[in-house]
Amino acid sequence: MSDSLQKDEPVNVSLDVVWQGGAGKYDSRMGEISMDGCFIDSMGQETLGETISFKARLPSGIWVNLQGEVTLQEYPIGFELRFTNLTPENRRLIIEVVAAHGGKQAQQILKEEDEKNIPGQAPQGSRRILVADDEAMTLAMLTAIIEAQGFEVVSAPDGREAFRILQQDADFSAAIFDMMMPHLHGMDLIHYMKTDARLTHIPIAMITAEQDPKIWNESVTAGAKVFLPKPFSPPQIQMMLRMLIKEDPTLAISLP
Amino acid sequence: MSEIIDLSVLESFRDYQQPGEPDLVGKLIDLFVVDTTGRISVIKQAIIDGDSALIKREAHNAKGGAGNIGARRMAACCKELEQKAAQSDEAAIVITQLESEFRQVIEVLNNVKQPERDQ
Numbered sequence: 001m002s003d004s005l006q007k008d009e010p011v012n013v014s015l016d017v018v019w020q021g022g023a024g025k026y027d028s029r030m031g032e033i034s035m036d037g038c039f040i041d042s043m044g045q046e047t048l049g050e051t052i053s054f055k056a057r058l059p060s061g062i063w064v065n066l067q068g069e070v071t072l073q074e075y076p077i078g079f080e081l082r083f084t085n086l087t088p089e090n091r092r093l094i095i096e097v098v099a100a101h102g103g104k105q106a107q108q109i110l111k112e113e114d115e116k117n118i119p120g121q122a123p124q125g126s127r128r129i130l131v132a133d134d135e136a137m138t139l140a141m142l143t144a145i146i147e148a149q150g151f152e153v154v155s156a157p158d159g160r161e162a163f164r165i166l167q168q169d170a171d172f173s174a175a176i177f178d179m180m181m182p183h184l185h186g187m188d189l190i191h192y193m194k195t196d197a198r199l200t201h202i203p204i205a206m207i208t209a210e211q212d213p214k215i216w217n218e219s220v221t222a223g224a225k226v227f228l229p230k231p232f233s234p235p236q237i238q239m240m241l242r243m244l245i246k247e248d249p250t251l252a253i254s255l256p
Numbered sequence: 257m258s259e260i261i262d263l264s265v266l267e268s269f270r271d272y273q274q275p276g277e278p279d280l281v282g283k284l285i286d287l288f289v290v291d292t293t294g295r296i297s298v299i300k301q302a303i304i305d306g307d308s309a310l311i312k313r314e315a316h317n318a319k320g321g322a323g324n325i326g327a328r329r330m331a332a333c334c335k336e337l338e339q340k341a342a343q344s345d346e347a348a349i350v351i352t353q354l355e356s357e358f359r360q361v362i363e364v365l366n367n368v369k370q371p372e373r374d375q
Contacts, residue, residue: 135321137287144272144280180316209320209331231323231331234268 010034011101018213019054037082046070046079060239063227065220126173128152132162133178145237159184170198174244179208190222203244260360265326285365312341330357
């Protein structure tokens with residue numbers, strides 16, 4: 001399958017990206033994407049071979065964290081990146097985006113993978129998700145959507161309660177945190193989880209009404225896998241769950 | 257009415273209603289109203305106390321709730337308050353607008369809940 005990825009043709013897209021270059025953080029657009037890499041429209045001059053961390057907003061509205069190596073510089077139009085360190089779930093999401101924009105090979109790969117996977121197959125192991133948000137309505141919304149997907153929700157009304165739960169209980173398949181909560185913020189929880197060996201395997205999603213790309217980057221850098229801005233819709237939450245739960249290595253997602 | 261709140265957001269949660277459970281949309285509305293009432297009260301006191309950090313935090317959280325329930329104009333008002341948290345005179349004006357906006361949202365939401373009570 002890796003051969004087919006290398007030969008993949010790019011498709012035209014228009015996705016928001018926020019990326020970190022040598023001279024700072026930039027808001028740009030992704031103009032092309034293939035399963036192998038992408039082209040970012042930017043006037044910046046990047047160094048060939050340099051690795052760039054960036055966030056891209058998928059058509060579903062969800063931000064994903066990606067990384068790529070600069071393989072072509074076309075100043076002042078932009079630069080091309082080849083994806084590096086692609087996680088299985090991000091690889092799948094990129095294939096979905098390419099397929100949705102008409103990529104034939106991507107469509108074929110999706111078809112093959114869907115045939116391999118049993119539809120509706122539940123991930124093995126824990127079916128519990130920790131959700132922390134101090135807005136009671138948002139917490140109830142998230143709970144309703146997540147429970148409808150067959151998960152058990154353990155909810156926390158603030159960061160401190162989430163911290164207490166995590167100190168005693170590591171049996172979660174994912175954690176979803178509001179960024180700004182009383183006592184302990186979502187970012188504090190991420191930092192804690194990344195330093196406790198029992199919790200490092202739990203994929204984390206961050207949700208926030210904060211529109212500042214700097215904040216998004218901080219949560220990404222800290223270790224959040226998915227970033228979802230408020231307001232969100234039920235389909236966005238479902239997609240966020242899919243992205244998080246695919247972190248589970250027992251899920252039958254084939255890698256090349 | 258659509259300017260005040262986009263009801264399609266709440267309607268989309270009808271799909272998540274579990275049989276035998278209390279009305280989900282009604283519960284979401286109640287939680288929103290209680291939560292936001294509390295936050296507005298905290299913000300008003302914070303304006304009196306000149307606690308701009310608290311104004312900013314509570315306005316930010318109220319913005320998230322308003323946005324999620326589809327009350328975009330109210331969410332915009334919260335955002336304005338968040339931005340003007342440090343200017344007490346400005347904040348005092350915006351909180352009045354926010355209260356007025358919140359009252360209108362509640363009025364619409366009460367109409368949404370009404371049919372449920374009649375059943």
